[in-house]
Amino acid sequence: MSVRGTRIPPHLRLPIAGVTPPPTEKEGQRLFPTGNFRFYRPVYRDKTPPCNNACPTGEQIQKYLDYVKHERYLDGYVTILEDNPMPSVTGRVCYHPCETACNRAAHDEPIGIRSVERFLGDYGLALPTNPIKETLPPLNGTTVAIVGSGPAGLACAYHLRRRGYASVIFEALEKPGGMLRAGIPAWHLPEQILDAEITKLTRLGGIEIRCGVRAGQDISWGELRSYPATFLALGQDVGRRLPVEGSEARGVIGALEFLREAGLGRPVKVGRQVLVIGGGNTASDAARSAIRLGGGEAIIASLESAGELLIVPEDLAQARNEGVAFAPNTSLVKVLSADGQVTGAVVCDARLGRDARGAVRPELVPGTEREVACDTVLIAIGQVQQLDWLPDHLSDRGVITADQHGRVEGNVFVGGDVMRGPSMVVDALGDGKRAARDIDRVLTAQALEPEPEPEVMPYEGLNAAYFRHAPRTEVPLTPAGERRRSQRVEVTLAYSREQAVAESDRCMSCGVCNGCDNCYIVCPDVSVMRDVRENGHYTIRTTYCKGCLVCVQECPTGCLEKVPEMDFDDPADVTRMETAFAPYDGAHAEQSAFTRQLIEDTIAEYDAARAAPAGNGKPAAQPNGDAG
Amino acid sequence: MYHELTVWSRGIIMDKEARDVSSCVAAAARALGYYADNVSDYVDDPDRTNCLVRRYARFGDSPIVDRFVYENPHPDWVVLVEETIIKAVNFLRGTPERAGVVVVNSVRDPHYLLKFLPDEMKAKMAKFVVVDAVGLAEQRERSPWMFVRNLSELAFDRMSTEGAEERLAIGLGIAAPLIGALTAVTGELPIDAVADQVADRDAMLRGAAKHAVVDFAAADGEPPRAADEQADEQPARADEAGRVPATPTARSTSAG
Numbered sequence: 036m037s038v039r040g041t042r043i044p045p046h047l048r049l050p051i052a053g054v055t056p057p058p059t060e061k062e063g064q065r066l067f068p069t070g071n072f073r074f075y076r077p078v079y080r081d082k083t084p085p086c087n088n089a090c091p092t093g094e095q096i097q098k099y100l101d102y103v104k105h106e107r108y109l110d111g112y113v114t115i116l117e118d119n120p121m122p123s124v125t126g127r128v129c130y131h132p133c134e135t136a137c138n139r140a141a142h143d144e145p146i147g148i149r150s151v152e153r154f155l156g157d158y159g160l161a162l163p164t165n166p167i168k169e170t171l172p173p174l175n176g177t178t179v180a181i182v183g184s185g186p187a188g189l190a191c192a193y194h195l196r197r198r199g200y201a202s203v204i205f206e207a208l209e210k211p212g213g214m215l216r217a218g219i220p221a222w223h224l225p226e227q228i229l230d231a232e233i234t235k236l237t238r239l240g241g242i243e244i245r246c247g248v249r250a251g252q253d254i255s256w257g258e259l260r261s262y263p264a265t266f267l268a269l270g271q272d273v274g275r276r277l278p279v280e281g282s283e284a285r286g287v288i289g290a291l292e293f294l295r296e297a298g299l300g301r302p303v304k305v306g307r308q309v310l311v312i313g314g315g316n317t318a319s320d321a322a323r324s325a326i327r328l329g330g331g332e333a334i335i336a337s338l339e340s341a342g343e344l345l346i347v348p349e350d351l352a353q354a355r356n357e358g359v360a361f362a363p364n365t366s367l368v369k370v371l372s373a374d375g376q377v378t379g380a381v382v383c384d385a386r387l388g389r390d391a392r393g394a395v396r397p398e399l400v401p402g403t404e405r406e407v408a409c410d411t412v413l414i415a416i417g418q419v420q421q422l423d424w425l426p427d428h429l430s431d432r433g434v435i436t437a438d439q440h441g442r443v444e445g446n447v448f449v450g451g452d453v454m455r456g457p458s459m460v461v462d463a464l465g466d467g468k469r470a471a472r473d474i475d476r477v478l479t480a481q482a483l484e485p486e487p488e489p490e491v492m493p494y495e496g497l498n499a500a501y502f503r504h505a506p507r508t509e510v511p512l513t514p515a516g517e518r519r520r521s522q523r524v525e526v527t528l529a530y531s532r533e534q535a536v537a538e539s540d541r542c543m544s545c546g547v548c549n550g551c552d553n554c555y556i557v558c559p560d561v562s563v564m565r566d567v568r569e570n571g572h573y574t575i576r577t578t579y580c581k582g583c584l585v586c587v588q589e590c591p592t593g594c595l596e597k598v599p600e601m602d603f604d605d606p607a608d609v610t611r612m613e614t615a616f617a618p619y620d621g622a623h624a625e626q627s628a629f630t631r632q633l634i635e636d637t638i639a640e641y642d643a644a645r646a647a648p649a650g651n652g653k654p655a656a657q658p659n660g661d662a663g
Numbered sequence: 664m665y666h667e668l669t670v671w672s673r674g675i676i677m678d679k680e681a682r683d684v685s686s687c688v689a690a691a692a693r694a695l696g697y698y699a700d701n702v703s704d705y706v707d708d709p710d711r712t713n714c715l716v717r718r719y720a721r722f723g724d725s726p727i728v729d730r731f732v733y734e735n736p737h738p739d740w741v742v743l744v745e746e747t748i749i750k751a752v753n754f755l756r757g758t759p760e761r762a763g764v765v766v767v768n769s770v771r772d773p774h775y776l777l778k779f780l781p782d783e784m785k786a787k788m789a790k791f792v793v794v795d796a797v798g799l800a801e802q803r804e805r806s807p808w809m810f811v812r813n814l815s816e817l818a819f820d821r822m823s824t825e826g827a828e829e830r831l832a833i834g835l836g837i838a839a840p841l842i843g844a845l846t847a848v849t850g851e852l853p854i855d856a857v858a859d860q861v862a863d864r865d866a867m868l869r870g871a872a873k874h875a876v877v878d879f880a881a882a883d884g885e886p887p888r889a890a891d892e893q894a895d896e897q898p899a900r901a902d903e904a905g906r907v908p909a910t911p912t913a914r915s916t917s918a919g
Contacts, residue, residue, distance in 0.1 A: 071751030072673070072713040581713060600747045601771065606779050612715070612752045 126153025185213020307331025
């Protein structure tokens with residue numbers, strides 16, 4: 036039925052939907068402030084992602100992965116530098132607790148965080164200027180003494196510099212770097228990368244490194260204590276001796292000493308049949324270096340069984356590929372020698388036992404002794420530090436004792452291996468960062484406080500349906516045949532720019548808003564407002580949000596939470612309606628006045644039409660239908 | 664004697680609770696020989712989930728003349744079935760000064776709830792009553808709220824039943840303690856007479872015995888700000904009302 040020609044009085048023509056703005060418009064939301072439907076309010080609250088929590092330096096991994104994803108490499112690099120002064124180093128040698136903790140492992144495979152870090156670190160080293168330099172405060176005139184230029188000492192100096200303190204680092208060896216140089220082989224961490232990272236730090240100004248100064252010999256405890264504050268980070272560079280018969284023969288070398296000589300570029304002699312005693316990462320590094328230097332073969336004999344080895348999995352796989360042989364559950368009994376030169380060793384079956392204090396007590400199996408031919412024996416069974424120059428009460432079996440803040444006494448702090456025993460580079464970096472913060476606190480008369488317990492986002496808190504399965508970008512490696520011939524060829528290679536972006540894109544941003552816009556899109560009530568598409572730039576229009584919680588349900592990262600509306604206790608925050616549905620008298624009164632006016636106009640029109648045609652005798656125009 | 668009861672609730676999901684409160688009060692009044700009305704909500708879009716809805720009851724000892732004005736113009740008894748309504752609406756519109764008895768279902772401290780109310784609303788209140796109806800109601804599975812019940816119950820019993828029979832008994836769940844607290848605090852209707860109309864009589868009597876009252880009428884003349892200032896010192900839960908030293912005066916009403 037056509038309505039053409041049908042006369043509709045103006046007040047019935049009133050397009051109500053047009054006069055009453057729909058709630059999708061701002062004016063409509065003012066008219067119907069349905070915020071009082073709400074029991075729960077969606078709230079953006081970022082949690083700590085597990086990677087960030089696992090990293091001893093507290094790197095904001097989610098944040099820089101997000102920057103890399105958007106190809107904002109400089110922002111990503113500066114983000115790393117907030118916590119870690121040497122991403123090119125850790126990007127190569129870190130044992131990546133972040134990747135171990137990564138929630139993505141529960142989804143498919145963990146993110147290759149270390150490789151992205153290395154990508155950013157190398158990007159930063161290639162920059163003409165250090166972007167952090169212009170953010171540094173001026174020096175405040177206080178100089179802190181740091182013993183050891185390893186990762187802990189360098190990190191402490193860096194973070195002190197960022198707080199305005201100068202520092203002087205005493206290094207026993209002739210080159211700075213500590214274990215980074217003297218413990219980590221060049222095929223893991225090239226010398227020029229380490230040099231570049233250290234130069235980057237010393238160029239910040241205020242960081243002085245004095246090499247060839249050994250604490251206890253060239254500088255006394257008293258001199259160290261005379262500084263306003265002191266950080267002891269001398270590491271553990273004395274390999275444990277293995278007290279077996281024949282161990283004084285030529286060719287029995289501490290693995291640590293072997294790696295140090297090689298790392299400092301001194302001539303090192305190693306045979307073609309190398310027996311490495313130990314089951315940790317030093318044993319692996321020593322065996323692999325020995326293969327490269329001697330061109331022969333290496334066997335790692337460990338008390339640990341094959342499953343108990345303390346070598347990180349990828350190093351283990353690389354070592355196997357390079358031809359390192361393993362003899363698990365084996366103990367060295369005796370070194371055989373002729374003319375003072377090692378000719379072989381006697382080993383036997385054994386099991387790793389520990390005494391009540393946790394110290395290793397091998398359990399040998401008698402009658403299983405056998406002879407192994409070898410010309411070099413590398414001992415990698417742990418390390419200690421020479422600490423007899425310290426007051427007795429400060430050290431215990433090769434480590435310096437400290438309280439929970441790493442405070443030895445007074446303004447003296449300790450960190451790194453010399454506090455915690457052999458541990459990761461990134462542990463030392465974290466200790467340096469914390470020590471710098473705590474030194475700043477004691478020098479400014481603030482109390483030392485433990486860090487608050489973070490709320491870590493579990494995988495279950497994510498909306499996993501939003502993350503499609505994507506395989507991890509495997510990091511490229513130099514072919515085993517090529518790398519086992521050279522001490523210089525890097526084993527692990529870098530991600531390309533595309534690979535780094537693709538890998539960063541796999542990050543699920545656990546518990547942290549990454550501006551994905553999902554809440555903005557799914558909100559059925561146009562109550563999620565967005566100014567800039569970036570972290571934390573969404574707001575909830577609380578006068579209109581009905582608390583349906585679709586956004587909370589659908590938030591991929593779990594950064595949106597529901598909070599009971601009554602927990603918001605600000606009385607000024609209340610949007611109170613005057614009645615249940617008609618929110619403002621004003622709005623409806625305006626509308627009804629308008630409607631009433633239209634009706635009155637219609638009546639007037641009708642009356643006028645009735646009155647007008649009296650003269651010509653024609654009937655009046657019908658108000659509600661076709662005229663005539 | 665004449666009272667108007669307005670029950671505020673939320674569309675669909677708590678509609679039955681509100682309906683039961685007004686139904687029981689009106690039925691009890693009628694059984695006692697008063698003139699009584701019990702009216703549903705027609706203007707608030709009560710078919711919208713979570714939307715604010717109202718139920719009206721009124722009773723008195725003389726005939727109710729304006730039968731066609733179904734919204735209570737001057738409610739002196741107000742029940743809020745859910746605590747966020749405190750923030751949501753001016754539920755004391757038309758209430759005479761110092762005449763309103765407000766009963767809220769909440770586990771929170773009365774003074775915490777009161778701080779959301781502007782002074783002009785507080786000026787209309789005689790008594791502010793908080794009852795933990797959820798805790799006092801008969802526990803059904805994890806919670807007496809409807810949210811945990813099945814969809815068929817929702818379909819039959821949560822919708823507006825205008826013109827239809829109730830499928831469940833009247834005065835179940837959290838409605839019962841609310842009726843109890845309202846009856847006990849107002850004191851206009853005998854508790855036993857009201858309890859006869861309530862399906863869950865025990866829960867109704869629990870509500871009558873256990874609630875927190877902030878008595879504005881008794882403390883008239885004191886500035887209402889005094890109530891606010893002590894809010895922080897109040898215990899968080901109001902169900903231990905006997906020991907809540909509320910200001911102006913808070914007391915526990917024991918009845919039954």
